[in-house]
Amino acid sequence: MNSEVSQTSSHIDSLRWPDKQKPVEKDDTLKQEDFFALLTQQLSYQDPSKPADNDQMIAQMTSFTMAEGISNLNTKFESLSASMTSNSALQASTLVGKKALLESDTLELSASGSARGSIVSAKPTEKLVVNIYDESNQLVRSIDMGEQKAGAIRFEWDGKNGDGEPMPEGDYEIKAEANINGEFTSLPTATFKNIDSVNVNGANGIIINTKAGAVRLTDVAEIA
Template sequence: MSNDINTASSSYIDSLRGQDKQVTNEKKSDALTQEDFFSLLTQQLSFQDPSKPADNDQMIAQMTSFTMAEGISNLNSKFESLAASMTSNSALQASTLVGKKALVGADTLDLNSSGEASGIIAVESPVKDLKLSITDSSGQLVRTINLDTQPAGGLRFNWDGKNEAGERLPAGEYSIKAEGSMGEEFTSLPVATYKNIESVSINGANGIIINTKAGAIKLTDVAEIA
């Protein structure tokens, strides 16, 4: 009977030692809780001068400050959780863009396998003798599209993928240039074309980045998704 008691006592003591060791090994949090604040307030009251007790308004102000500090700490943690959730949601939405086309400023035009290509010419003011020049990778002019006189605005154009002789050209990337007379000056005009979105990236403060043959472009700089 005595041996059983000793064994039970020994096991109980070992259990207590294990719990004590576990508590000792646990990392203490550096964050101040509301209990810590009230403990500090209690210490402050215990050391105050009895002849000059703390003013009630001051005590209430301190308690309010403690509560606000804890609230701000909790709010920060919630914002971090919300930011992480928004990043995950952005990544999910960005993944749906792969395979679509983005309208971006470029000096190249992608002719697809079906023999079609399109884009927009930015016409800031009325233009005359507007023409679109298309050249291949060797720099040879393959097609000139005359657009004549056009008003200010975004002018959409389409290319059927054929050269001057009416022959269909192979799919690929072609250089493009828009020129016209604005007033008495003959000048180049900015062009935006549709680029295939090959992949997307989440780049922190820069937000969503789409990757095309024309390079990496911020989603906020894309005029249209098709």
């Protein structure tokens, strides 16, 4: 009985595909012991009448040591770079859900019923007006901000029209006009946009994504 089982097992084993052995990967990196082996071989073949110069041997040893040190330093820098990228990704993830102040001519009215922004004026204004328009280009609200000093001028809209009625959430167009030296002129505006997601790009750094598009974190004036 045992002999029959043994014969059957041997027959089954003969039908199996032979296991492929994975080739052993060779390490082609020259190590310090490899250098000393080459140096010993070099000494054995040198001309007895013209022995090798000690200074040359020391220079060769120094060069090999420096090359090995630079190689190890590069490896450590790669590890440090990977660690910094991971830390940047972790820090960037905390920006999601916050608001970034970006140059824009649209306001995002949230469910809370308020929207904020900033106006930049290089000169003092005698009268500053912020006009807000809906998607049909109809004037919804006009905010009179009076006289203002030069610089960044903050404004806030409570989300209501001229009659005090709350407006639906969404995007609204804004235009800022100011009387400067007796002439009315348009001024650049920046508004807070919700940060939907972030990307960590090695070449461009951290990229934040909003409804208005993608911008570099370095181009963001403020995070709120």
